[in-house]
Amino acid sequence: MPKNLLTLGAGIESIENYLILKKFDCNIIAVDKNPNAPGLKYADHFVKASIHNYSEILRNVKKIKTKIDGVLPFGDISYIATRLCKYFKINSIPLKSAKITSDKLLFKKELKNHFNIPFFKKIKNFSQLNHLVKSNKKKFIIKPVDNSGARGVILLNNKTNLRWAFNYCIKYSKKKHLIAEEYIEGPQLSTEGIVHNGKYVHLCSFDRNYEFIKKYRPFVIENGGSTPSKIGDKYNFEINKILSKVSKKLKLKNATLKGDLVINKNKIYLLEVATRLSGGWLSSITIPHSTGVNIVEYVINNSLGIETDKKKIFPKYKKNIVQRYLFPKEMRIKSIKFKNKSILQNKNIISFKIFKNKSKLNEKIDSHASRIGHVIVKSPNKKKGILLAKKIINNVKINYYSKKIKNKF
Numbered sequence: 001m002p003k004n005l006l007t008l009g010a011g012i013e014s015i016e017n018y019l020i021l022k023k024f025d026c027n028i029i030a031v032d033k034n035p036n037a038p039g040l041k042y043a044d045h046f047v048k049a050s051i052h053n054y055s056e057i058l059r060n061v062k063k064i065k066t067k068i069d070g071v072l073p074f075g076d077i078s079y080i081a082t083r084l085c086k087y088f089k090i091n092s093i094p095l096k097s098a099k100i101t102s103d104k105l106l107f108k109k110e111l112k113n114h115f116n117i118p119f120f121k122k123i124k125n126f127s128q129l130n131h132l133v134k135s136n137k138k139k140f141i142i143k144p145v146d147n148s149g150a151r152g153v154i155l156l157n158n159k160t161n162l163r164w165a166f167n168y169c170i171k172y173s174k175k176k177h178l179i180a181e182e183y184i185e186g187p188q189l190s191t192e193g194i195v196h197n198g199k200y201v202h203l204c205s206f207d208r209n210y211e212f213i214k215k216y217r218p219f220v221i222e223n224g225g226s227t228p229s230k231i232g233d234k235y236n237f238e239i240n241k242i243l244s245k246v247s248k249k250l251k252l253k254n255a256t257l258k259g260d261l262v263i264n265k266n267k268i269y270l271l272e273v274a275t276r277l278s279g280g281w282l283s284s285i286t287i288p289h290s291t292g293v294n295i296v297e298y299v300i301n302n303s304l305g306i307e308t309d310k311k312k313i314f315p316k317y318k319k320n321i322v323q324r325y326l327f328p329k330e331m332r333i334k335s336i337k338f339k340n341k342s343i344l345q346n347k348n349i350i351s352f353k354i355f356k357n358k359s360k361l362n363e364k365i366d367s368h369a370s371r372i373g374h375v376i377v378k379s380p381n382k383k384k385g386i387l388l389a390k391k392i393i394n395n396v397k398i399n400y401y402s403k404k405i406k407n408k409f
């Protein structure tokens, strides 16, 4: 009898995952708060609930009176997914590991003695932030402890209105506290790997591109990136060592591990790790095309209790993949067209999407949720890949309503 798999999340970033999932013989019970979520067309049953609300998911799943055999999260919800696994008595990572990797402060407190972690402080109110910044020469970045996609993340400098920054950041924290961290200059990497029978297998170091950091300041916006990593490959041995050690500390057996690293003066700092699949199509498109490893399939196998053939988890090659995102101006969009449609036929384009939801006007460029499209290309070398990706992004013609949105900062 096919197994019943509870998938959490059916948004645009989950589509590729559902396409892989459809090859498996299982019943898909998809949870999303949006009945029109694009991934739902691949599901056998729909459960309406916010994927961030454990009780609501459980309450509404119980109503369908179906035995749940596996839980497959798509999104930053490792802790909720792990709690559901515990409830349904399904194998999972340790609950404590899911908890600390879902909270930027808990993670740092737990692991600060074992890794290079930037100086950090818990911030509960404005005066704590004010005191920290005024009594310290360090450059700080503040972030909500429990959010993702750079939501609420603010890079401070001596001109920042700290009260504004505090109020802005805390809005994005459910737990209502922040973390202030020393800002470490240097190249930033996103990493992702598989933990198989307790052994970490590194799949990808992705150079994060922050060329717009000045443009969108004080927000920290990544506009794409590329792999193989220019910098990461030099430090491959150390990166592997650090992430293996993290997976051991978190007692991961069969799981995936996503990391944010920054390198300064030959020292690798761990900004955070997550026990979930990465977003931004890194796990679903970039990694399989760059390495030949289908990391999403690995996660699906784990959630269905299927053993993965060991040969399938090691990188087979290192192909050049480049991604760039599209951002709008801070104006209301009237229409989105393409200057030259034939460019879109280029065989090196792996993925090109415009994901602007016209009904949801979000013209403030303050987090990764402000992105309105992306392109991922393959290329014989990084330089050519960047040129092609930029060409595709510049080929998008956005018309705006003439009135500029009032900038509130």
Ligand SMILES: Nc1ncnc2c1ncn2[C@@H]1O[C@H](COP(=O)(O)OP(=O)(O)OP(=O)(O)O)[C@@H](O)[C@H]1O
Pocket: 104, 118, 141, 143, 147, 148, 149, 150, 151, 153, 181, 182, 183, 184, 185, 188, 220, 222, 260, 262, 271, 272, 368
């Ligand atoms: N201490 C730091 N030093 C340097 N850069 C940092 C630091 N903390 C965060 N950043 C930068 O800000 C980005 C967003 O911060 P963080 O990863 O904590 O938030 P997030 O919501 O998880 O965002 P993302 O989805 O981009 O990872 C990081 O990816 C990194 O580029």
Ligand SMILES: [Mg+2]
Pocket: 260, 272
């Ligand atoms: Mg992060």
